[in-house]
Amino acid sequence: MLVHWIWLAARPGLNDREKVAVLEYFSDPEAAFYAPAEAFGKVEGLSSRAVAALADKNLSGAEEILQQCSEKQIHICTYRDGAYPAKLKNIPDPPVVLYYKGVLPDLDGHPVIGVVGTRECSGYGISTAQRLGYQIAACGAVVVSGAAKGIDTAAMTGAMTAGGKVVGVLGSGVDVVYPASARQLYRDTEQAGCLVSEFPPGTAPLKWNFPKRNRIISGLSCGILVVEAPEESGALITARQAAEQGRDVFVVPGNIDMPSFTGSNALLREGAIMAGSGWDVVGEYQTQYPDKVHKNIELPENVEHSMPKVAQKPASPAEKKTFDRRKEKITVDKKASCAYSDVDSYRPASPDEAVLLEKLGKDTWQIDELIAGAGLPTGKILSLLTLLEIKGVVERLQGQQVRRKNKP
Secondary structure (H helix, E strand, C coil): CHHHHHHHHCCCCCCHHHHHHHHHHCCCHHHHHHCCHHHHHHCCCCCHHHHHHHCCCCCHHHHHHHHHHHHCCCEEEECCCCCCCHHHHCCCCCCCEEEEEECCCCCCCCCEEEEECCCCCCHHHHHHHHHHHHHHHHCCCEEEECCCCCHHHHHHHHHHHCCCCEEEECCCCCCCCCCHHHHHHHHHHHHHEEEEECCCCCCCCCCCHHHHHHHHHHHHCCEEEECCCCCCCHHHHHHHHHHHCCCEEEECCCCCCCHHHHHHHHHHHCCCEECCCHHHHHHHHCCCCCCCCCCCCCCCCCHHHHCCCCCCCCCCHHHHHHHHHHHHHHHHHHHHCCCCCCCCCCCCCCHHHHHHHHHHCCCEEEHHHHHHHHCCCHHHHHHHHHHHHHHCCEEEECCCEEEECCCC
16 A cells, blocks of 8 residues: 555665665555564564664554645556656666656656756856757656756756656655745746655755755656766766766866856766767667667757856856956967877877777777777776867767767
C-alpha cells in the first residue's frame, strides 16, 4: 500500500541506501512494516539507528502525507513502479518515493539532459541557456533542471518555447513555490512536463535539501550541461555527482575574467566536454536513441525575443570595464587572428601535447581507445583534448570519438 511506501520514505533514521537495502531484503515496504524487530538485524548494512527507526510502526504521519497528496493532486511514484526512471534507480542512493505534479515524461525512452548553472548569472549565461535549452528540446531530448532562478529558469524556458518536455526537480515539496517569483515557471512546467521532489508536500526549501536534490537531477540525466558556474556552486556539485554516477559532463566555456565562470572553466580543464550548441550535447546519444534524436539547432526568426525575460545579475563595474575593453579590441582581434585549425602549422604547447597529437595522427579514435594507447594519465588526456578542441586543433564527433581537424 502507498501508505507503507511513504512510511519507509519518511523514516528519519535511515539514509537512502539503507531504505533500498530494506526493499531488496523484503518484498515491499508493507512486508517490512509487519516484520518482527529481529528480522531487521538480517538486513545487510543497517545501522542500529536505522533498526530503531523501523521499529516505529506509527502510520499517522504517512496517512497525513497521503491525504495532502490527494487534496493537492500530487502524484506518487514508488521505486517499484514501472514509471520509475531506470537511470535514477541505478544510482547508489535513489529515493524510494517521488512526489510529482503534472505528467511524468518517458524519461527512459528519450535522452535526458540536465542543465544547471548559477542563480546570479550574466546576460551571456541567460541567452546561452535559453538558446541551448531550445536546441536540446528541438533535437529530441528532455530538459531537466532545478527550477531555480537564473540559468535553470532560462534553460527550461528555452526548452518549453521549443515545445519540449521539461522536469523541474525541487528542494522542497512540489506544492511549495520557491522563490515566489517562480510561480509562473512552475505552472508552465506542470503543463509541459512535471515538478518532482523526494520531499513530501509542505516541505520548506531548506538549504541542505538542495545538494540532496542535485543527485536526482544528475541521476535522471544521460548527461549534465553546466552553462555558467562559479567556484563552490551547486552546479559544480551536480556535475561532480554526475561524473560519479557515470554521466557525461558538458560545459559552455565562459569569459575567463568573470568569477561566475571560474567553476565552469575548471571543469573544462578537468576533461569535461565543451558544448557550443544543443546538438553538441544531444548528438552524443544519437546511437542510443536513433528514433528520437535529430539535429535541429536553427532558431526560428525572433524566437529569442519571444522568450520570457529572465532576471540576471547586474554587471559589476569591473565586468563592465572588461566588456568595454573587449569591445574596443574586437576589430583588431579579428585582423590578427590565426587559423588554429591549420594542422600543419600548429606547434604543440607541451611535450604531452606532442605525444597526444602524434598518437592521433590522421585517424579517428574512440576516446577510450586513445586513453588506452597514448601512454598518458586519463585526466591529462581529457584535459589536453579539451584545450586542443578550444584551440580548433581537434574536434569531437558523435559516439565519443575524436580526430584532428583537417587543414581548411
